[in-house]
Amino acid sequence: MDRRVAVVMEDDPDQARLLVTALERAGFRVAAARTGQRARELVARHRPELVTVDLGLPDIDGLEVCRQVRQLSDCYLLVASARVDEASRLASLEAGADDVVTKPISLRELQVRVAAVLRRPARIHRPGRPQARSTRPGSAGPDRRRTARIDATSRRVLVGEDEVVLTSTELAMLARLVGRAGAVCTREELQALTYASDGLGPTNVVSVHVSNLRAKLRRIGLGETISTVRGVGYRLDQSADVRVLLES
Known part of the structure; x- marks a missing residue:
């Protein structure tokens, strides 16, 4: 290609x-x-x-x-x-x-x-990768949570054999949310990742991209991972049964 x-x-x-x-x-x-x-x-x-x-x-x-x-x-x-x-x-x-x-x-x-x-x-924030848990005899055993992997090169999110392809803007937003998992990313912070300078307000542009991102994640069972913090922005919630990892 x-x-x-x-x-x-x-x-x-x-x-x-x-x-x-x-x-x-x-x-x-x-x-x-x-x-x-x-x-x-x-x-x-x-x-x-x-x-x-x-x-x-x-x-x-x-x-x-x-x-x-x-x-x-x-x-x-x-x-x-x-x-x-x-x-x-x-x-x-x-x-x-x-x-x-x-x-x-x-x-x-x-x-x-x-x-x-x-x-x-190039603007994607890549946090340090968590260490995989050992599966050797006597260890605590593997992590049984579902793991969503973000492939930054191919712009895909994968859960097992299921995958969705993201646009560069969707990937940049998701990567930022992952890098700040559990904390709130403001609309203005996410707006800066869209490079939109054509007169659209940050609320509209960010809302559209987050809506598209949620719809794609819903296909692989992650639609509720991104929550809205009313009047502020959005937060990635890593629940007890799912984690999202960013891979280069």
């Missing part, structure tokens, strides 16, 4: 050239498409590291394209849209986007946003 490929979905030639230029300067090989159908083919073929989606594609609604990309890939997903209302931005995040940039896009802003998105894994 070539992790330095980007796919651009944009039907406006001028915007497409801008996106391609910015991504090439960031070190990507870029494949561009003017329709959602063609873009899905490129994502399936190249398994890119980063994908940009225009919400106004001529054949398929951009939000539906985002959802389909998320089924194919755990890539960084950047939505570029002329829609400036909050509802559209929140819908993009709910559909799996890592960030939203409003058209018309400046080359400088685009370069900064791409760089910020690509830095996210």
Whole structure:
């Protein structure tokens, strides 16, 4: 898999050239498409590291394209849209986007946003790993709690054979919560991990990402692990029968 490929979905030639230029300067090989159908083919073929989606594609609604990309890939997903209302931005995040940039896009802003998105894994806080309990005869025996393992490289959370794939933002938030397990992470603290500087309030952006994260964790029986601390933020609760470990 070539992790330095980007796919651009944009039907406006001028915007497409801008996106391609910015991504090439960031070190990507870029494949561009003017329709959602063609873009899905490129994502399936190249398994890119980063994908940009225009919400106004001529054949398929951009939000539906985002959802389909998320089924194919755990890539960084950047939505570029002329829609400036909050509802559209929140819908993009709910559909799996890592960030939203409003058209018309400046080359400088685009370069900064791409760089910020690509830095996210490096911002993950990795606490020291707990020592595994010994299973030798005479020892206290293995830990019988269910263990959820977060693979920071593949951005997966695994419980036994079950797994879910997270976006980079979801992973950054979960990693922060794990690093502060039992303590409260404020909304502002989690907001800083989203790199969203497009006018959305921290409550809305963080709530959307936490909601998506909870929905994914629910698939592997961890939906109630993250609790809301009203008016403050969120807390990861490591109960008696489950623990969450972050692995590099």
